[in-house]
Amino acid sequence: MADRPNTAAQTDGTAYWKANLRLIYICLAIWGLVSFGFGILLRPLLSGIRVGGTDLGFWFAQQGSILVFLVLIFFYAWRMNKLDRDFGVDEE
Secondary structure (H helix, E strand, C coil): CCCCCCCHHHHHHHHHHHHHHHHHHHHHHHHHHHHHHHHHHCHHHHCCCEECCEEHHHHHHHHHHHHHHHHHHHHHHHHHHHHHHHHCCCCC
């Protein structure tokens, strides 16, 4: 089978996919740090900081990771819309 020439569409598609994956990895890293890191691993270090009547580690484990996840959902949607416009694959 002959090698296909590298077209501009393939290059743009590859760049778009790499940018998309980079955004996903960043969001997952932030969510993992907040939920697993702050809520479980770093909880003893955060126990001296009080938030809403409880320590900060417990707050991250119970509410903080959920709130950060919701913020990340809206951030991802906003950033993907911008990425779609930049690569010309938006819905409008």
